[in-house]
Amino acid sequence: MSIDATQAPSCAARPATSGVAIIGYGVAGVNCAIALRCSGYAGPIRVFSSTSIPPYSPILTSYYAGGEKSYEECFPWTEAELSDLDLEVLADCPVEHLDPAAHLIATPRGDFSYSKALIATGARPATWGYPADADCKPLVLRTMEDAERLKAALCTEPRPRVLVSGASMVALKALEAALARGCQASIVGVNPHVLDFNAVPETAARFERGLAAKGVKMRFGTSIASVKGPEGGPYAVSFANGESEEYDLIVVAHGVVSNLDFLPEGTLALDRGLLVDRFMRTSDPDVYAAGDIAQSRELITGESRIIGIWKNAALQGAAAGKAIAAELVGREPDGSDAFEGSFITNTIAVDGTLFISAGASTLTPERRAVIEESEDITVARIYERTADGTERLVGFNLTCDEDIEGSRAYDMGAILTMRIEKSLRS
Amino acid sequence: MMSRRPTIALLECSKSYWTLIGQCTQCGHCKKACESLTAADMTLGEIARALLEAERASTTPEELAANIGANPALVQAVRGCFLCTSCKNTCFAHNDVCDLIHAARVDFQRLGLIPRECWSSVLVDQEWDIFTAYRAVHGIYYQDLTRHRAWGEGPDGIPAATDCEVAFFPGCSLASYGPELTREIFATVEELGGKTTLIDSCCGSSLKSAGFYDRAEALCDRIAEEIRSSGARELVCVCPGCANAMRAALERNGLGHVEVIGLAAFLTAHGFTPKRELPDGPIFMSKSCSDRDGSCLEETCGLLGFEGQPPTIFNGCCGAGGAVSAFQPERQAAQADSKLSFAPDGSTVVTMCPTCTYTYAFRMMESPRAIANKHYAELLFESSFDWDTVFSNLNGMWYGEYGAWLAQVLG
Numbered sequence A: 001m002s003i004d005a006t007q008a009p010s011c012a013a014r015p016a017t018s019g020v021a022i023i024g025y026g027v028a029g030v031n032c033a034i035a036l037r038c039s040g041y042a043g044p045i046r047v048f049s050s051t052s053i054p055p056y057s058p059i060l061t062s063y064y065a066g067g068e069k070s071y072e073e074c075f076p077w078t079e080a081e082l083s084d085l086d087l088e089v090l091a092d093c094p095v096e097h098l099d100p101a102a103h104l105i106a107t108p109r110g111d112f113s114y115s116k117a118l119i120a121t122g123a124r125p126a127t128w129g130y131p132a133d134a135d136c137k138p139l140v141l142r143t144m145e146d147a148e149r150l151k152a153a154l155c156t157e158p159r160p161r162v163l164v165s166g167a168s169m170v171a172l173k174a175l176e177a178a179l180a181r182g183c184q185a186s187i188v189g190v191n192p193h194v195l196d197f198n199a200v201p202e203t204a205a206r207f208e209r210g211l212a213a214k215g216v217k218m219r220f221g222t223s224i225a226s227v228k229g230p231e232g233g234p235y236a237v238s239f240a241n242g243e244s245e246e247y248d249l250i251v252v253a254h255g256v257v258s259n260l261d262f263l264p265e266g267t268l269a270l271d272r273g274l275l276v277d278r279f280m281r282t283s284d285p286d287v288y289a290a291g292d293i294a295q296s297r298e299l300i301t302g303e304s305r306i307i308g309i310w311k312n313a314a315l316q317g318a319a320a321g322k323a324i325a326a327e328l329v330g331r332e333p334d335g336s337d338a339f340e341g342s343f344i345t346n347t348i349a350v351d352g353t354l355f356i357s358a359g360a361s362t363l364t365p366e367r368r369a370v371i372e373e374s375e376d377i378t379v380a381r382i383y384e385r386t387a388d389g390t391e392r393l394v395g396f397n398l399t400c401d402e403d404i405e406g407s408r409a410y411d412m413g414a415i416l417t418m419r420i421e422k423s424l425r426s
Numbered sequence B: 001m002m003s004r005r006p007t008i009a010l011l012e013c014s015k016s017y018w019t020l021i022g023q024c025t026q027c028g029h030c031k032k033a034c035e036s037l038t039a040a041d042m043t044l045g046e047i048a049r050a051l052l053e054a055e056r057a058s059t060t061p062e063e064l065a066a067n068i069g070a071n072p073a074l075v076q077a078v079r080g081c082f083l084c085t086s087c088k089n090t091c092f093a094h095n096d097v098c099d100l101i102h103a104a105r106v107d108f109q110r111l112g113l114i115p116r117e118c119w120s121s122v123l124v125d126q127e128w129d130i131f132t133a134y135r136a137v138h139g140i141y142y143q144d145l146t147r148h149r150a151w152g153e154g155p156d157g158i159p160a161a162t163d164c165e166v167a168f169f170p171g172c173s174l175a176s177y178g179p180e181l182t183r184e185i186f187a188t189v190e191e192l193g194g195k196t197t198l199i200d201s202c203c204g205s206s207l208k209s210a211g212f213y214d215r216a217e218a219l220c221d222r223i224a225e226e227i228r229s230s231g232a233r234e235l236v237c238v239c240p241g242c243a244n245a246m247r248a249a250l251e252r253n254g255l256g257h258v259e260v261i262g263l264a265a266f267l268t269a270h271g272f273t274p275k276r277e278l279p280d281g282p283i284f285m286s287k288s289c290s291d292r293d294g295s296c297l298e299e300t301c302g303l304l305g306f307e308g309q310p311p312t313i314f315n316g317c318c319g320a321g322g323a324v325s326a327f328q329p330e331r332q333a334a335q336a337d338s339k340l341s342f343a344p345d346g347s348t349v350v351t352m353c354p355t356c357t358y359t360y361a362f363r364m365m366e367s368p369r370a371i372a373n374k375h376y377a378e379l380l381f382e383s384s385f386d387w388d389t390v391f392s393n394l395n396g397m398w399y400g401e402y403g404a405w406l407a408q409v410l411g
Helices: A026-038 A058-066 A077-086 A146-155 A169-180 A203-214 A310-328 A408-425 B014-023 B035-042 B044-056 B061-071 B074-078 B085-088 B097-110 B130-137 B172-175 B181-192 B207-211 B211-232 B238-250 B261-268 B296-304 B321-326 B329-340 B355-366 B387-396 B400-410
Strands: A020-023 A043-048 A087-088 A097-098 A104-107 A110-113 A115-119 A123-125 A161-165 A184-189 A218-219 A224-228 A236-241 A245-247 A249-253 A256-258 A287-289 A294-298 A345-350 A353-359 A365-375 A377-385 A391-400 B164-171 B196-198 B234-236 B257-260 B281-285 B348-351 B372-375
Touching: A020 A026, A020 A104, A020 B281, A026 A043, A026 A077, A026 A169, A026 A310, A104 B035, A115 A245, A115 B035, A115 B261, A146 A169, A146 A249, A161 A169, A161 A287, A169 A249, A203 A218, A203 A256, A203 A345, A203 A353, A203 A365, A203 A377, A203 A391, A245 B035, A287 A310, A310 B014, A345 B044, A353 A408, A353 B085, A353 B196, A391 B097, A408 B085, B014 B044, B014 B097, B044 B061, B044 B074, B044 B097, B061 B074, B074 B097, B085 B097, B085 B172, B097 B207, B097 B211, B130 B172, B130 B387, B130 B400, B164 B211, B164 B296, B172 B355, B172 B387, B181 B196, B181 B234, B207 B211, B207 B238, B207 B257, B211 B238, B234 B261, B238 B257, B238 B296, B257 B296, B261 B296, B281 B296, B321 B329, B348 B355, B355 B372, B355 B387
Parallel strands: A020 A043, A020 A115, A043 A087, A115 A287, A161 A184, A161 A249, A184 A218, B164 B196, B164 B234, B234 B257, B281 B348, B348 B372
Antiparallel strands: A097 A104, A104 A110, A123 A256, A224 A236, A236 A245, A345 A353, A353 A391, A365 A377, A377 A391
16 A cells, blocks of 8 residues: 555645644544544644655554554545545655744755644654674564565574563564464563563563463563674574573664654643643644654543554544634634543553553552562552542553453453543542 | 535434544454344444445435444444443543434434334333332332422422432332332431432433433433422432433433442441341342442442452443343343352342342342342331232233333333
């Protein structure tokens, strides 16, 4: 699948009333467009995409690499749906510079003006911590191109010995893809356990037992120190703890970095991401931000954070679209248009071992974890002491030895997520 | 409706479909969590997609109805949904199946895709429905307990009260099939909570399932006005589904200060002691799917004196949800069987919602098994349901002197 780049105009700035610009063609951008149209906005929507690939689900890329999904299945929106949105998509047209004061977007095809702009450029994988002088260029997993590369590498014969560096969700998804392709897989992480920022040790340990049962070799509390070998491998990998092992393929999942290079420093209020209000407005009233580059209210702590999950990006994009549509007809957006905040939720299954979490997972002096272990499931509930001396549920994480859709583990995950929402409301 | 191109809006709820499409990754997990979605081979997003595709291919409502009707998978997915949220629970984005299916049912209803016989007896905003007819035929009335001014009418001979502390909402199944239990609970609620009035309406869930969403909300709005007129500051609900509907209605009507509280929580807060011993043998709690966050289950377990949570049957709906019984009656039975299969012989299954109790009782009448089926209120109070009598009454009322009248008003 690809976007027909010929549909894009060649260049030339349009009048200042040239409608809405969406920078980035992912879930946040698409949901912004949907909300704009659903709100009755009939004006032009121009989308700037740095690729020729239509919007896809980054979540499904590992399924594609692992063989569970076809390439076509990674695209949540059909051509007919995207056509209905009546977008002017500028494919392979990365934004080079945004000038909010002039309402101008600079691209290789020229400058474009806008009335309102949404920044929804997402994030890209980071490889910090991976040795700069390593002989092996690691693979990453984010885009469809990344998934294509990973798939090709995992499908070589004989099956490669795979090392995944990192212990978070993306790392585990890469691990899952490797296992699905019949590869011998290992994982290494600097923290003491897998799922380092999402699980308490007990649930992480149960997940690790599940991985071990599938033959995954794990090294935690260490990192890759060096990678030596000929081009194409095999590679001798030395770890910081003194161990070493040979691998054919290395995947690095060390977090992400926001795609905001086109934004001159000091243009918009920025922390780790762009600071936004409940209508996704940045410090410039005509520039909005949504998705992995937007820092909005995290409901557990009340702090402003990036929560890089699909649903968040969808809701934020929709909120931005509704607010933009309201403002373009001279109406101040109201509460029903707002994104009031969110908290992190995660669900991941690796070869039959299920992990679900929501809200807080780290312990502080005000928090305690209540752990329940049964034959097939470990549940950690995180309670936080409040100012009035009571406790509220602020998070949970659970690991189940089975991944059966519709099972008690999923019900429990949903129940506890709603309990957190309820405790936040009260 | 979406495009700048001029199109005719044939679907009333297309915004709901677009919202779902925007949020769905099409990962397919929801499909595996639900027998109906599996049978339809559709994800939630694909339901929305199929509706919009049908609209795209149509120029008139008649054509749209024909296009949707010609897609058996879509009809299965929309009409075969119990609204149990198993799919939502499995969806990592927690996309809301209820919003989607309720919207689709509204469009189905508008397009004449739900046959009249599937909903004619459950128009609970009309004078006569299956519950009011049952109560009329069998002389079940609560005028003496309905102390506030009923919406649009005043109870004969009883002055309207505006000084109630509590409004008690038993829900349609309990009020109809358990009159003694209803009265006993009412008396206890009043004893513990102060002057109480009875709201003996239905919360409208059957209207929503049939695609009459606006009418269901209007019904709840009328109930909210009844509560306003009573002056009550607490609404005690037996069924978690009623509580959900009324919580939303009160908020919508500026009555957010009225606390909606489950019966178990209310009784616990007032130091109530159960009037019965727990039954012998193992107890299996059956979580109601309308008890979305499990609060009712937890409060009930606490009131019944369980340390920790006893064995609990999750796994979706009892079979009564979503009016699936009117579409695929065999699936209601299968769903009830599926849930009851978790309970071994000699055990007691305890339900949260009286309609679940009814559904299990109905199934056990058809296919007897050596387990007891109780609503949680039956473990707390002396009165209980007499299902043999209820089913005999329900069956018998279609014959004899009321048969013709019933066929006329509910047919």
